[in-house]
Amino acid sequence: MRIFVKLWIPQCLQLLRSPCRLFHGYNRLLASPLxxxxxxxxxxxxxxxxxxxxxxxxxxxxxxxxxxxxxPTNPAFWWVKDEGEEVKWSFEELGFLSxxxxxxxxxxxxxxxxxxxxVVLPRVPEWWLLxxxxxxxxxxxxxxxxxxxAKDILYRLQASKAKCIVTSDALAPAVESIMLDCxxxxxxxxxxxxxxxxxxxxxxxxxxxxxxxxxxxxxxQDPMLIYFTSGSTGSPKMVVQSHSSYGIGFTVSGRYWMxxxxxxxxxxxSDTGWVKSAWGSVFAPWINGSCVFIxxxxxxxxxxxxxxxxxxxxxxFCTAPTAYRMLVQHGxxxxxxxxxxxxxxxxxxxxxxxxxxxxxxxxxxxHEGYGQTETVTICANVKGMKIKPGSxxxxxxxxxxxxxxxxxxxxxxxxxxxxxxxxxxxxxxxLFSQYLDNPEKTAATVRGNxxxxxxxxxxxxxxxxxxxxxxxxxxxxxxxxxxxxxxxxALIQHPxxxxxxxxxxxxxxxxxxxxxFVVLAPAFVSHDPEQLTRDLQQHVKNVTAPYKYPRKIxxxxxxxxxxxxxxxxxxxxxKEWGRA
Numbered sequence: 047m048r049i050f051v052k053l054w055i056p057q058c059l060q061l062l063r064s065p066c067r068l069f070h071g072y073n074r075l076l077a078s079p080l081x082x083x084x085x086x087x088x089x090x091x092x093x094x095x096x097x098x099x100x101x102x103x104x105x106x107x108x109x110x111x112x113x114x115x116x117x118p119t120n121p122a123f124w125w126v127k128d129e130g131e132e133v134k135w136s137f138e139e140l141g142f143l144s145x146x147x148x149x150x151x152x153x154x155x156x157x158x159x160x161x162x163x164x165v166v167l168p169r170v171p172e173w174w175l176l177x178x179x180x181x182x183x184x185x186x187x188x189x190x191x192x193x194x195x196a197k198d199i200l201y202r203l204q205a206s207k208a209k210c211i212v213t214s215d216a217l218a219p220a221v222e223s224i225m226l227d228c229x230x231x232x233x234x235x236x237x238x239x240x241x242x243x244x245x246x247x248x249x250x251x252x253x254x255x256x257x258x259x260x261x262x263x264x265x266x267q268d269p270m271l272i273y274f275t276s277g278s279t280g281s282p283k284m285v286v287q288s289h290s291s292y293g294i295g296f297t298v299s300g301r302y303w304m305x306x307x308x309x310x311x312x313x314x315x316s317d318t319g320w321v322k323s324a325w326g327s328v329f330a331p332w333i334n335g336s337c338v339f340i341x342x343x344x345x346x347x348x349x350x351x352x353x354x355x356x357x358x359x360x361x362x363f364c365t366a367p368t369a370y371r372m373l374v375q376h377g378x379x380x381x382x383x384x385x386x387x388x389x390x391x392x393x394x395x396x397x398x399x400x401x402x403x404x405x406x407x408x409x410x411x412x413h414e415g416y417g418q419t420e421t422v423t424i425c426a427n428v429k430g431m432k433i434k435p436g437s438x439x440x441x442x443x444x445x446x447x448x449x450x451x452x453x454x455x456x457x458x459x460x461x462x463x464x465x466x467x468x469x470x471x472x473x474x475x476x477l478f479s480q481y482l483d484n485p486e487k488t489a490a491t492v493r494g495n496x497x498x499x500x501x502x503x504x505x506x507x508x509x510x511x512x513x514x515x516x517x518x519x520x521x522x523x524x525x526x527x528x529x530x531x532x533x534x535x536a537l538i539q540h541p542x543x544x545x546x547x548x549x550x551x552x553x554x555x556x557x558x559x560x561x562x563f564v565v566l567a568p569a570f571v572s573h574d575p576e577q578l579t580r581d582l583q584q585h586v587k588n589v590t591a592p593y594k595y596p597r598k599i600x601x602x603x604x605x606x607x608x609x610x611x612x613x614x615x616x617x618x619x620x621k622e623w624g625r626a
Contacts, residue, residue, distance in 0.1 A: 094266045094475050100293035100329070101144065101181040102261040108335050109137035118309045120337040125171050126358070127342040128350070133171050140178065143252070145259035147172075147179035150251045152259075155210045155233040159184030159262050162208040162272065166190040166199065166217055166319070169342045172237045172248060173318045176212060177328060181270065181289070184262040188272045191319025196220035202274055203228045205284060205483070210235060218242060266290035266475075272482060273321050275419045284482035285419045292329050292422065295476030298442055299423035300330030303415050304362055305388045308335035313354070314364040315346065321419045322393055326364045336362075346611070348376035359385040367396040368545075368611040370412065374403040375544065375567075383408060388429070390415060394612050395513045397535045398435035414438060416513070418499060420478040420491075421445075424467065425511045436535060437510040438503070444474045449505045454494025457505075462514055462527065465503040466496035502529060519615055521550040523559050528594050530615065533560060536589040537596075540582055542570040547605050549619040551598050562596035563618055565605060575601055 111117045122140050125133040135143065151157045163185055167173045180187035188206055190199070192214070199220060203211065207230040211221055215238045222244070225231070236245040264270070270289045274282040300306050304326070314326030331338050341354050346369055355363060363386055365373075370391060389404070392415045401412050415426035416438040424447060427439035441447035446468035449457045457463045467474065469492065477497060481487040491497050502514040514520070514529035521528040530548035537546040544565045551561035562582070570578065579599045586595040606614040619625075 094290050094294075096265060097263050098266045098290050098293055099181055099261055099264045100270075100289065100332075101178050104293070104333055105137060105144075105178065106141055106261075108332070109141045111335075112137050117335055120309065120311060122332070123171070123174060123338050123340075124311065124358075125169075125340045125342065126354075131342075135171075140174075142257040144175050144178035144182060145257050146252055146255045147175040147248075148182040148259045148261075149255045150235070150246075150248065151176075151179055151185055151210070152183050153255075154246050154251055155235060157183065157185050157210055157233075159264075160186065160269075161210070162186040162188055162206050163210040163212060164188045164190055164199070164202055164206065164208040166192060166194055166211070166213040167237060168192045168214065168344070169318055169340050170214075170237060171340075174328070174338070175252075176248075181264075181293075182259060182261045184264050184268065186269050186272055188274075189319050189323070190274070191317050192216065193319070194220075196223050200224040200227060201281065203231055205274075205281075206272060209233065212237065212248070214238060215240070215242070218245065264289050266294075267479070269479065271324065273419045275321075283484055283487055286479040286482050288479055291476045291478070292324060293333075295422035296325065296330040297333055298444075299325075299415065299417075299426060300334045302428040303413060303423055303426035303439075303442070304330050304334075304364070304390055305413075305429040306331055306334040306336040306362060310334075310361045311337040311339050311359055311385075312362040312364065313339040313341065313358075313360045315341075315343075315351070315366070315369060316364075316393075320393075322364075322366075325392075325417075325422070326390075346372065348372045352376065352378055352381045355383045355386055356381045361385050362388045362390070364390045364392070366393045366611040367391055367400065368394070368607070368613075370396065370400050370404055371538075371545065374400060374407060378407040383410075386410065389413065392416065392423075395438075395531045395535075396436075397538050399535065399539045401433075401435045416511070420497075421467070421499075422476040424465075424499070434510050437506075437512050439511065440509045441511070444476065447505075447511060448496065449503055449511075450493065450496055450498075452493075454496055459505055459507045462502060462504050464493075464517070465499045465501045465511065465513075466493070467499070468495055469497050470495035516615075519549070519619075521548075521558060521560055523550075523553070523593075524556040526593050528560055530560075532590055533562065533586060533594050533596060536586045536594075537562060537564065537582060539589060540585045542567055542573070542578060542582065544568075545605055545613075547613045547615055547618055548596065549615050549622060551622040553597075559597040560594065561598035561600065561622060563600050563602050563605060565603065566601055 121134040122137040123135040165176050177187055209230055209232045212235040218236055234245045235248050236242050237248045241247050267288045269286050271287040273285045275285050312331045316322035327338050339360055389410050390413045396414045404412050411433055413427040415423050417423045423442050424445050425438040425441050427433045448466050449463040450466045451457055451463050500517050502517055504512045515531055519530050533548045534546050537543045544567045547563045549561055550558040553559040583595050606617040
C-alpha cells in the first residue's frame, strides 16, 4: 500500500484564487498536524486557477498582511556580507523595489511578456529583485551560475534566443567577446557601481525609475523559468517550468519538509545558478511567508558557515550533502546554534554516517529530500516522520511515486528499478512543461504511464524510497548490478576516508568492476597505500554485500565536482574507460 501525507491541494488552490482569503485560510490549513495518511494519490485533485502569478498572488498578499500587522516582524529578505554590508527588506519593500526592476526590464531593456532574459549573477540582492521583476512582467527568467565561461554563455544565449542578459563586472568581458554571434540579444544590463560602455546600469536605473507598475496577468501554465540541465550525453537541455509549477508546487514541501512558517528564517546556501536556489531561496520560503536569509560567500567555508549559524537567528538550514560532510569534519562542538531547529538537504544522496555525525554534534536531524530540475520535491523525510538514514523519505503529494521496470510495470517492494512519477490518467501540475525545442528528449522521459526520472531506486514495504544511483552510474559486474552510493556510504564510515567516488572500471573477466577514488583524511595521508587498500576493501565487505567491494582503489587529493558541489563521476568514469 502506498501512503501519502493528508493534504488537500484543492483547498490550497481555491485559497490562491481568492485574494481576500489567501493566507488566513491557507495558514490554518498548513498549521494542521500530520494526523493521517492516504493510500491513494487520487485524493489530491490538481485543479489549477486559470491565472496565477507568484508576485501578485503571493508576495503582494504577504505585503498587505504585513501592513495590516498580521505577519511577524521578520524581514522578507535578509542579505549579509563578511565585510559588514547588510540588506533587509520587508515584503512591502520587495514589492516596490521589484516593481522598479520590472519597469527597467520593460522600458529600459525593451522586453515584453514571453521574452527571455539570461541572468548570471552571484548571491547579490539584485538577483532576487530581477527574479520577481520577471514574474511581474511575464518575462521568462533564465538563471546561470557565475562559473559559466564565454562558450557556456554563448550556447545559452543562442539556444534560448534570450533578448537580454544581466551580469556583473566579472563576466561582462566574456559577454562582449561573443556578442557578434548573439543575434537575438537586444540589451545588456550590468549590476555594478560603475558604468560600462554599451551596457545599461541596473543600480543607476533603479535609483531613478518609477515604482508604478501593474503586474501582468499570467496563465498558470505560461512559462516562468528555464533551467539548463546537463544529461549524460549531448548539450544541456532547457527545462521549462510554468508559473503554477514552481509558484504553487512548493506549498507542500515548503510547509512539511522545510517546516516553514511566517516566523522562520531560512538559509539555503545554494548558488543562484542552480535550481535549489529557486526551491529554498525563493518559492518555498516566500509561499509560507518566511524570511529568506543569504550570506554572500564566493566559496563554501565551514568555519564561516558555522559562525553564521551561531551569530544569526536562522531557524532552518539547507545545504548540500558535500557541505554537511565538510561541516562535520570541521567540527562543531565549539559552536552554539541557538535558533536552529530544522535542517534539510538535497541535490545528491546523503550518507547515513554524515547524518549520524551531524546529529551527534548538533542534536538535530537532517531531513533529506529528493527532486529534480524537472520537478518540485518528489520525496522527503517530512517533519514528524520516522527518518530512515540513507533513504529519500516518502512520496509527497501530488506525486504518485513508483519503482518501475524497463516496460513501465510497477515493481514489488524491495526490487530495484527506475524511480518514476505517474503521469496518467492525469499529469501532475508541478512537472516541467517540456525540454524547449527538443520534443524527442521530452518524449523519451515517458514510459507507459510514468515520467522516468533517470534515477534508480528501491521502495521498501513502508513506502520509503532508497536511491541506488543514476541510470548511467550503475555498475554491472559479472551480472551483479551495483549502485555507487552504497559503496561510497560504506567507505565513508572508515576513519581514513574523507570523501570517495565510485565508478565502473574495465575488467577482462568481469566486464567491469567497482573502482573507488578516495580522498584520505589528513591523519592517514602518510599510511602505506597497499595496506590501506586492503583495509578499506575488507571494511566494505563487512559493511555491505561482499560482492560490492571496490576491487580497485586509487587515492587522490580531490574529487572533481560541479560548482554546486556534486561529484562528477562521469569525469572519473571516462578516465577509466579511456574516453577522457
